[in-house]
Amino acid sequence: MRTEESVRPEERVLLVESRAADAALAAFGACLPPRAAGEEVVFLSHGYADVPLGRRYDCCFPADDEGAVTWVTVTVVAVTQQFGRPFDGIPHGWRTLALLRFEPEVPAVVRALPRASVWCEHPVTLLVGDRDAWAARRREYGGFGHVLRRWTEHRRTDAGRLARRAEVPEAWVRGVLRGGPPMDVLLRRLAPVLGLRTPDVFALAGRTSPYDPPPSGARAGAWVPELVRHAVVLPPEGLGELRRFVAGLRPVYPGAADAPGEPDHDAADGPGPLLMRLARARNLGPAATAKTLAVLTGRHWSAATYHALARGGREVTGDLLADFAAVFGIPAADLAVLVGAGPCAAPPPDPAVTGAAELIHDVRALTADQLRRAVSFARSLRERS
Structure with a gap:
């Protein structure tokens, strides 16, 4: 069971695909009560939580224009699914057929929904939620x-x-x-x-990918500059051997990962905060970022510079953007557009820097102990080359 309280406020919305056609009501809706004035039967996409009957919402708004909100009281009256039996609410993760009551009346945005005979005939086009959910979505x-x-x-x-x-x-x-x-x-x-x-x-987007291992924390990130210092001078075959060694180290997921040691100040938007979000995705806090960029680009910026960037308190110059582009492995012109910085036409980085950028991404989820082993292996490769 997934409670509403366990869901982020901005995600507490019903996802409406369409209104139910007569054929759908005959096939699936026999157990629903007769529809009264101000009520509509709709196809809902996957439920965000276990939502009980009687749950009330404050508004609805189009999925492609969330600012166009309609303030109306919406009550979940009855729910069923393809099995044609009544449910006591909207189950988490299920597509359902729901009878909703709109007060004082069914709004135009609902009446304009297409009719369908089954789920997925139309994409989600309307969202139903609370005032707080709508405001959180607009804010976040x-x-x-x-x-x-x-x-x-x-x-x-x-x-x-x-x-x-x-x-x-x-x-x-x-x-x-x-x-x-x-x-x-x-x-x-x-x-x-x-x-x-x-x-x-x-x-x-200000999130951590659920499809990838998360960055393992500041203790591990502190080893990245040392690893890069050895890797950047390796010949291509040595770097390839190092990356194969790293690939053999299994990432550790949140339960066993190092706890982050530095506060995350990059919640704001703007070029600096966005750059530091990308750095943190590589397990680089301000101190590790300063050391890593110095190794790869030869330009030394203090850790305080990156703290200021994360807070939006420092201008992103062309040189600084070019340095980040090299470390991230993203073309400087594209990175400038993505973070909203001024135009930057830096030349492509040296192949050794490009290889090191790939390595930084490879090790983002490794623990401090695993990275210590990787550094030792890189040092031995460097001594042999």
Whole structure:
């Protein structure tokens, strides 16, 4: 059982696909009570939690324009599924057929929904939630919409083309561009389209990817600069051997991972905070970032510089952006667009730096003990070369 309290406020919404056609009511809805004035039977996508009958919500809003909210009291009156028997609520993770009551009347945005005979004939087009859920969605997720909008403008594309390339409904992309929250599956599908790794897309959205091992913590991250110092001078075959050694070390998941040792101050939007989110996705806090960039680029910036970046308190210069691009393995021009910095036309980094950037990503989920072993192995490779 998943309670509503265990779900983030911005996710506490009913996902409405369509209104039920007469054929659907005949096939699945025989157990539902007769529909009264102000009521509508709708197809709901996966339930966010176990929601009891009688649950009341404050509003509904289009999935592709969440700012266009309609304030109306919505009550869950009855629920069933394809088995045609009554449920005592909306089960977590289930698609359901629900009778909803709207007071004082069924709003136009609901009456405009298409009718369907079964689930998935239409994508989710309407969300039902509380005032707090709507406000949380508007507050928390405007940032990634800005990232995506900059990218589409830079590449001279639009929501439709982007959706087709990512193989997702266009309404999902339009919803994010208008300030709505991106679904996890959308972020994952966008990664190859944007030319990024999945953890990087989630980092830009202010989240940790559920599809990848999480960064293991500051104690482990402190070993990354030393590993890079040895790796960057290895010949290509030596670097390949080191990466194979690292691949043989199994990532440790949250229960056994090192606890992060530095507070996360990069909750704000802006070029600096976004860059530091991407650094943290590689298990690099401010101190480890300063040392790693110094090894790979030869430019020394203090750890205080990166603390200030994370808070949005320092300008991102062209040199600094180019350094981050080299460490992240992302072309500088693309990185500038994604984080909203000024244009940057840095030349491609040296192949050794590119290889080290790949290695940094390889070790992001390793513990301090595992990284210590990797450093010892890299040192032995360096001594043999």
